[in-house]
Amino acid sequence: MKRLAWLGLLFLLAACSGYTVTTLRLELHTFVPEANRSGSLDVISGTLRFPDDDGDNTFGNDPDGYWLSLTDTRDVLERAEFLARVRLVHQSGGPVNVGLEVHVAPEGDSNIYDGNGDYRVLNDSKSLNPGETAELAPSATLAPGDPAFDLLRGGRFRVGVLLSVTGSGTIQYSLEEATLVLSGKVFGLIPNN
Amino acid sequence: MRYSGQVCPLPLGLLRLALPLFPDTSPVTYFTDRKAFKEKFDLLSFYDQLSHPDAFLFNPARSPDEVVFTVRGDGITLTDGQGKPLVLDFRAGTGGKTSSLLPSPLLRLPLASEAGFRLGLGYLQGVDGVAVETSPELQEALKGNPSVCQQNPSPCALRGRGSFTAGLALDLAYATPLPEIPGAGRLHLGVRGLGFYGLAHLEAQAEARPVYQGDQISGTEYEVKSFLSYPGQGQGYGAMADLGLAWTYENLTLGLGVRNLLGFVRWSGQEEVYQNGQLISSTPAVRERAGLAPAAFLNGAYRLPLEEGSLLLAGDWALAEGSFHLGAEYAWSAFRLRAGFGREGGWRLGLGGGLRLPGLQLDAALTTHEAPLVGGLVYGLALSLGF
Numbered sequence: 165m166k167r168l169a170w171l172g173l174l175f176l177l178a179a180c181s182g183y184t185v186t187t188l189r190l191e192l193h194t195f196v197p198e199a200n201r202s203g204s205l206d207v208i209s210g211t212l213r214f215p216d217d218d219g220d221n222t223f224g225n226d227p228d229g230y231w232l233s234l235t236d237t238r239d240v241l242e243r244a245e246f247l248a249r250v251r252l253v254h255q256s257g258g259p260v261n262v263g264l265e266v267h268v269a270p271e272g273d274s275n276i277y278d279g280n281g282d283y284r285v286l287n288d289s290k291s292l293n294p295g296e297t298a299e300l301a302p303s304a305t306l307a308p309g310d311p312a313f314d315l316l317r318g319g320r321f322r323v324g325v326l327l328s329v330t331g332s333g334t335i336q337y338s339l340e341e342a343t344l345v346l347s348g349k350v351f352g353l354i355p356n357n
Numbered sequence: 358m359r360y361s362g363q364v365c366p367l368p369l370g371l372l373r374l375a376l377p378l379f380p381d382t383s384p385v386t387y388f389t390d391r392k393a394f395k396e397k398f399d400l401l402s403f404y405d406q407l408s409h410p411d412a413f414l415f416n417p418a419r420s421p422d423e424v425v426f427t428v429r430g431d432g433i434t435l436t437d438g439q440g441k442p443l444v445l446d447f448r449a450g451t452g453g454k455t456s457s458l459l460p461s462p463l464l465r466l467p468l469a470s471e472a473g474f475r476l477g478l479g480y481l482q483g484v485d486g487v488a489v490e491t492s493p494e495l496q497e498a499l500k501g502n503p504s505v506c507q508q509n510p511s512p513c514a515l516r517g518r519g520s521f522t523a524g525l526a527l528d529l530a531y532a533t534p535l536p537e538i539p540g541a542g543r544l545h546l547g548v549r550g551l552g553f554y555g556l557a558h559l560e561a562q563a564e565a566r567p568v569y570q571g572d573q574i575s576g577t578e579y580e581v582k583s584f585l586s587y588p589g590q591g592q593g594y595g596a597m598a599d600l601g602l603a604w605t606y607e608n609l610t611l612g613l614g615v616r617n618l619l620g621f622v623r624w625s626g627q628e629e630v631y632q633n634g635q636l637i638s639s640t641p642a643v644r645e646r647a648g649l650a651p652a653a654f655l656n657g658a659y660r661l662p663l664e665e666g667s668l669l670l671a672g673d674w675a676l677a678e679g680s681f682h683l684g685a686e687y688a689w690s691a692f693r694l695r696a697g698f699g700r701e702g703g704w705r706l707g708l709g710g711g712l713r714l715p716g717l718q719l720d721a722a723l724t725t726h727e728a729p730l731v732g733g734l735v736y737g738l739a740l741s742l743g744f
Binding site: 180181182183184185186187188189190191194195196351352354355356357 | 381387391392394395396397398399400401402419420421422423424425426427428429430438
């Protein structure tokens with residue numbers, strides 16, 4: 165868990181104007197140990213879930229993602245953006261399909277990838293033949309009215325990346341980016357009346 | 358000295374603070390136009406104008422349009438929207454190391470002047486001791502080496518502090534020439550006594566540091582201490598004495614002034630301590646300073662007669678704060694033209710002009726100072742009026 169409340173003091177020092185946009189850029193991929201950000205998937209069908217902080221010594225099987233506890237940004241948050249990028253190299257075997265998804269879910273959700281109570285905010289996939297390389301780089305911007313955006317505004321949520329492979333082969337993957345960008349104006353906390 | 362004789366600087370800065378016409382610096386818009394306040398008020402601009410009340414600032418320090426906090430597994434960086442690192446360390450005034458008991462007068466109303474005696478009533482207001490500091494370890498972490506922070510208690514700390522004082526002062530000054538020194542000019546001696554009644558005194562300091570679990574930040578701990586005193590919640594009063602000595606020899610004048618040569622100030626109020634958002638203690642407390650707390654000033658002036666008019670070269674040096682100013686004034690008939698520079702919490706440049714008429718003295722100056730936190734030059738207009 166990251167409690168980032170101490171950023172409040174920095175916000176007060178650096179962002180105290182009505183027009184200043186305060187952006188919190190969470191580079192989630194940096195919470196995955198560098199050694200685990202790239203590797204080979206030698207599977208018939210398989211999935212990897214990032215980050216994996218369940219401590220069970222098996223990497224990529226943590227179903228509840230990463231718990232983020234930020235300050236309640238209900239009156240502040242104006243925009244949320246997700247960016248992800250994975251590089252793929254098909255090394256051997258038959259044709260495969262690789263999918264990349266980013267999910268967010270309420271903090272109490274024990275499986276943020278099962279479609280039950282969670283939101284898939286990023287989704288991209290590619291088919292690869294042996295010897296081919298590809299990059300999956302989906303991005304999405306959430307705005308008020310989107311249920312996933314409302315979840316993020318509460319400030320306490322889970323987030324995770326799902327990399328899935330269907331087919332039979334060996335895929336070299338490299339997770340280069342998984343970033344969540346939250347933007348808003350701190351002066352939004354001031355009541356209107 | 359901020360004023361001499363019957364000349365008083367006009368607190369033009371109050372216009373920016375009081376009029377809703379200036380929503381970036383006027384907190385009054387909070388009550389008159391909440392929408393404008395939420396969209397345009399800038400705490401950094403407000404602070405900049407508040408700490409320069411005798412100048413109307415044309416371009417007060419402006420907060421960045423975007424501030425980006427990048428949170429990575431190994432630390433946090435703080436930049437503006439263009440990726441330029443923001444400097445967290447800054448100091449204004451004496452950065453909390455003030456040696457003067459009371460701030461300088463913002464307004465002074467002459468009440469009487471006779472036979473070397475002068476009586477006046479003044480309003481004193483000052484923001485001082487404002488400082489934001491990052492510990493050396495946090496500076497190193499922000500440069501990309503977060504491992505120096507990874508222990509409990511963490512040496513990486515962000516500290517901020519500041520104080521604000523306001524009050525009324527009644528002062529009585531006396532100046533007299535001493536016997537002439539044969540062939541070496543004349544000395545003048547001046548003393549001033551001042552009684553002070555406090556209207557408000559606030560001291561605040563905050564410190565935040567991360568808490569680690571292994572090499573990951575698991576939380577934070579922060580502590581805020583404040584002391585507040587105002588009539589109704591404690592009181593403030595004090596007295597102090599200043600001494601001045603001037604030596605004149607032909608066209609040369611050298612002066613030594615010592616403010617707060619002797620005196621005391623006492624504030625009683627409430628001290629509160631918050632830890633991690635929880636009020637830990639709230640107790641009556643006293644802030645008292647007494648005895649010698651001198652703030653010495655040296656100044657000098659030389660008047661050079663010209664064929665048309667005269668040129669005055671002048672300088673001053675505040676020993677305690679390490680600030681100084683150098684300047685020149687060209688006088689022709691009733692007109693004055695001035696230019697100068699100095700260092701006072703950053704470099705300052707100034708241009709000005711004045712008018713001397715019988716019974717009236719008017720001076721205007723273009724002032725500059727370095728914007729706190731974000732850097733860059735801030736320009737202002739200062740006026741002073743004398744009778």
